[in-house]
Amino acid sequence: MSSTAATHQADTSAKADSTEYDVVVLGAGPVGENVADRTRAAGLSTAIIESELIGGECSYWACMPSKALLRPVIARADARRVPGLRQLVSGDLDAAAVLAHRDYYTSHWKDDGQVGWLENIGADIYRGQGRFSGPRTVTVTGPDGEQHTLIARHAVAVCTGSRAQLPDLPGLADVRPWTSREATSSPTVPGRLIVVGGGVVATEMATAWQALGSQVTVLVRGKGLLPRMESFAGELVAEALSEAGVEIRTGTSIASVVRENGTVVATTDAGDRVEADEILFATGRAPRTDDIGLETVGVEPGSWLSVDDSLLVTGTDWLYAVGDVNHRALLTHQGKYQARIAGAAIAARAQGTPLIEPAPWGAHAATADHAAVPQVVFTDPEAAAVGLTFTEAQQAGHRVRAVDVEFSSVAGAGLYADGYHGRARMVVDLDGEILLGVTFVGPGVGELIHSATIAVAGQVPVGRLWHAVPSYPTISEVWLRFLEAYQG
Structure with a gap:
């Protein structure tokens, strides 16, 4: 294979061809793209395989479309908190314009631009379903049944991501439920929407669709929203959603669901x-590892893949699992961070450069996945x-x-929004005098x-934070209030 990139589509030959690469990447979402970028930059020949759209979940069914739906919602809410402006934004959102803007940001579910980017870095693209057929060997079955066998000299990186996990309810498939994909790509606004779950997808989609005109009911099995954050985060978001007109029922599970004459009828465990x-259904994620032939390399199909800090799968010296599939942090930015680590590790090992172990905060160690994972929930109010x-802790x-x-207590907050309502917490390790969260x-x-991420990842001493002076009058003055409260 020449160093000039190619996109491989149908092959009329019935016999599978075989091509060697230094690196084979399975999955061309943001994570796989970044692994390919780093290995190509290191001079390694790289093939990348994708069964759907180049760009993956984030580009077409997650980060980009969801934030395109939410941005006008948040902008309107902010404008309504500014004196002299609120009366100009008292009307409803133009739902058709918001959906059209969402479609623009998904490139109308076409991946030409991202294909071009991969070709420009010199990666060879194979479209189809990739499955392991043995160690370092992946067979790609294309859309017309043609096959290509790719052999990796140094590494195969599994970057296939995760999918929405649906509960085991009888007849659920007949109901045609939404997952995160349908929730971010629906061409119309439903009159009434039930959201099952209380996490990030549930709260963001409840925020978006309520603002676009849906009557939203949120059913939460647990005690509240955003259970993986500090409890006050879910409480403040729930308070705002309720004020906006969303009905939230906590401690509620679904016993059955059917579709009757086009209407979804959900019966709760209480009989309502x-x-x-x-x-x-926004009730969790499952790894996309069930149909990629992992059994041929001694790994359990359908499982989350255990890795070390260089993203090397446990018990192997050539297989990497990067992004959602390793279950370390199911976030696009963390997956891209892991991709940079994995790319550097793959290149170093291919070039015979030993990795320094242990190497905290080094070029080959995904240390931040243990200590400093940031996340933003784009509700109103935002939670970060x-x-x-x-x-x-x-x-x-x-x-x-x-x-x-x-x-x-923060002057900049009051200027940002009239009646600004919010709360902040820092968690201090009293022995090390550093921030843990x-x-x-x-x-x-x-x-x-990001300022907090730097403080946590950099293990900045609390005493030194006094010399990181926040500009006045900005919301960042919260850092000064933190330090005053800690000292006082």
Whole structure:
């Protein structure tokens, strides 16, 4: 294979061809694309395989379309909090314009631009279903049944991501439920929508579709929303959703669901009936590892793949699992971070350069996946967090203190939004005097989280944070209020 990139489509030959590469990447979402980019930059020949659209879940059914739906919702909410502006934005959102904008950001579900990017870096693209047929060997079955066998000299990287996990309810397939894919790509606004779940997808989609005109009911099995964050995050988001008109029922599970004459009827474990036009299940994720031939290389199909800090699958010296499939942090930005680590590790090993073990915070160690994973939930108010919650830190054996601040004490917050309502917490390791976690809830706090990520990842001493002076008057002054509360 020449170094000039190619996109391989149908092959009329009935006999499978065989091609060697330094690296084979299975899955061409953001994670796979970044692995390919790093290995190509290191001079390694690289093939990348994709069964759907180049660009993956994030580009077409997750990050990009969901944030395109949510941006006008958040912008309108912010404008309504500014005196002199709120009266100009009192009407409803133009749902058709919002959906059209969403379609633009998904490139209308066409991947030409991302194909071009991969070809420009010199990666060879194979379209079809890739399955292992033995160690270092992947057979690609194309859309017309043609096959290509790819042999990796150095590494195969599994970057196939995750899929929505549906509950085991009889007849659920006949109901045609929404998953995150349908929720972010629906061409119309449902009149009534049931959202099952209380996590990120559930809260973001409840926020978006309610603002676009749906009557939304959220059914949560647990005690509240956003259970993996500090409890006040879910409480403030639930309060705002309820004020917007969303009905939230906690401690509620679905016993059965049917579609009667086009209407979804969900019966709860308490015997209540909830009717809607559509029902979204946002109840977890499963790895896309069930149909890629892992059994041929001694790995259990359908499982999350265990890896070391260089993303090498446990017990192998050539197989990498990057992104959602390793279950370390199911977030696009963390998957891309892992891809940079994996690409560097693959290149080093291919070139015979030993990795320094252990190598915390080194070029070949995905240390941040243990200590400093940031996330933003684009609800109104936004919720953003990095690192450990107070409870997680205690359970991990740290001697910690939680320092809480109300944003009402921050001058910049009041200027940002009239009646700004929000809360922040930092979790301090009292032995090391460093931050283990930070959580913000309030309008615009997504832009604050990187400062917290730097503090947590960099293990910046609390004393030194006094010299990181926040600009006045900005919401970032919350850092000064943190330090004053900690000292006081």
